[in-house]
Amino acid sequence: MASTRREREGPIVATQPNADSAGLRLRPPRNRVERRAIGWWTTQALVLVLPPLIALAVTALFIPPARFWLVLAFVVVAVLAVPYVLVMPQWRYRVHRWETTEDAVYTAAGWLRQEWRIAPMSRIQTVDTVRGPLQQLFNLSSVTVTTASAAGPLTIDGLDREVAVAVVEQLTATTQATPGDAT
Secondary structure (H helix, E strand, C coil), X not given: CCCCCCCCCCCCECCCCCCCHHHCCCXXXXXXXXXXXXXXXXXXXXXXXXXXXXXXXXXXXXXXXXXXHHHHHHHHHHHHHHHHHHHHHHHHHHHCEXXXXXXXXXXXXXXXXXXXXXXXXXXXXXEEEEXXXXXHHCCEEEEEEXXXXXXXXXXXXXXXXXXXXXXXXXXXXXXXXXXXXXX
């Protein structure tokens, strides 16, 4: 029995034919996160790597007997930090995807360890948004979808603030209209 496809307005929701949980399949989500997420992830990386580099440099200046080892440690950390800061944000942007349909929430995330997940609407328990200080600086939000899964919640990072609000409203309305007890 084929069901008809209903179109929704806006770029947030891509619909697919209705399917029961057995008919849902793991597939790549269609929507990219905001390009500004690259700046957010780069800033997070810099906040992580700059303090140890500064501490090693300052310590090397004030402790001459340990200078060789401190400079060596500085070089090792810098050699690891530069590709992390330059490559990781771009790589994450290429991998991170999200999509909501009438039946499920799809996510793809990670950079070294990549993960694709699907959460049927009937399994969603809560939907939350998070806006940390750096996210606020970049006008971004994260949406967390908590399910009755042992794998834990699905998180969509790097959404525009207004898009995140619309996603939460849409998911809340859809989950309230979906039968099931989310367990």
